[in-house]
Amino acid sequence: MERLHKNGILDLGTKVITVRVGQEPSHTDFTVHESLIRKSSPFFEAALSRQWREATERLVKLPEADAQAFKLYVHWLYTGHPNIFITGNPHSSDRTQLVKDREIELTKLVQGYLLGDYPQDCDYKDTLADAFLEWGSRFWSGLAQPFKHAAPIYSSTTKGSPVRELIVDFTLWTQRHTCWDGVGDDELPNAFLCDYIRAREAKDRDVAARNSSPFFRFKGTCHYHCHSDDTCYREDIDSDDDIPHFDSLFPEGISDDK
Numbered sequence: 001m002e003r004l005h006k007n008g009i010l011d012l013g014t015k016v017i018t019v020r021v022g023q024e025p026s027h028t029d030f031t032v033h034e035s036l037i038r039k040s041s042p043f044f045e046a047a048l049s050r051q052w053r054e055a056t057e058r059l060v061k062l063p064e065a066d067a068q069a070f071k072l073y074v075h076w077l078y079t080g081h082p083n084i085f086i087t088g089n090p091h092s093s094d095r096t097q098l099v100k101d102r103e104i105e106l107t108k109l110v111q112g113y114l115l116g117d118y119p120q121d122c123d124y125k126d127t128l129a130d131a132f133l134e135w136g137s138r139f140w141s142g143l144a145q146p147f148k149h150a151a152p153i154y155s156s157t158t159k160g161s162p163v164r165e166l167i168v169d170f171t172l173w174t175q176r177h178t179c180w181d182g183v184g185d186d187e188l189p190n191a192f193l194c195d196y197i198r199a200r201e202a203k204d205r206d207v208a209a210r211n212s213s214p215f216f217r218f219k220g221t222c223h224y225h226c227h228s229d230d231t232c233y234r235e236d237i238d239s240d241d242d243i244p245h246f247d248s249l250f251p252e253g254i255s256d257d258k
C-alpha cells in the first residue's frame with residue numbers, strides 16, 4: 001500500500017504498540033506498528049498523540065471489541081486486502097452446507113464492518129462495503145439471511161449509516177418471500193423494518209431500479225462508502241496491484257456469476 005511506503009520502500013518505523021482486545025483476563029493482545037495504525041485510524045491517532053496513559057504505556061484497550069474481527073482488521077492494515085475468503089465450494093450440491101458457509105461469510109463481513117467503528121477507520125469500512133457488494137453480486141449469496149444481522153447493525157450504528165442501507169438492500173434483493181418464515185416477532189429492529197418498507201416501495205415505484213440490482217449498479221461507486229467529502233481509499237492507491245481485487249476472495253475457478 002502506498003501509505004506504507006517511503007521512496008518506494010516499505011517503511012513502518014520501529015515503534016510498536018499493544019492493542020488489548022476483549023475483556024480481561026480472557027483478552028487477546030495484538031502487536032501493531034504504531035505508524036501504521038495511527039495513519040489509518042483517527043481513534044489510535046488521538047489515543048497515542050497526547051500524554052494519555054495509552055501513549056505512555058503503549059497499550060490501548062478495546063474491551064468491547066471482538067478479537068477475531070480485530071485480527072482481520074490487522075490483516076487489512078498490513079496488506080490492504082480484506083480477509084473475507086469464501087468458505088467451501090459455493091457450487092456444492094450439499095444445500096445445508098452451502099447455507100452454513102454463506103452465513104459464516106456474511107457474519108465475517110458484518111462483524112468486520114462493525115469492528116471498524118472502534119478504530120473509526122473509514123477506509124477499512126469502505127473496503128469491506130466494496131467486498132460486501134462483490135459478495136452480494138454472486139448468485140449464491142441469496143442463501144444467506146442478511147436480515148438476521150439487522151439487530152447488531154442497527155444497535156451499533158446511527159440513522160443514515162451506509163451499512164444499514166447495505167443490509168436493507170441485501171435483504172430486498174437476495175431474499176425470497178418465504179425467507180420470513182420462522183422469524184420471531186421481536187427479532188427485527190423497528191428501524192430496520194421501516195427502512196425495508198421504504199426501500200421496497202422505492203423499488204416498486206422505480207422501474208429502472210427494479211431491473212438493476214444495487215450490487216451491479218453501485219459496484220465501483222462510493223454509494224455505500226462513509227468517507228463523505230474525504231478522499232476515497234481507492235484514490236489513495238496509486239498502483240492497480242494494490243487495489244483490493246475481490247476476485248481474489250474466491251478460490252480459483254469459482255469466480256463467475258453464472
Ligand SMILES: [Zn+2]
Binds near residue numbers: 232
Ligand atoms: Zn469512496
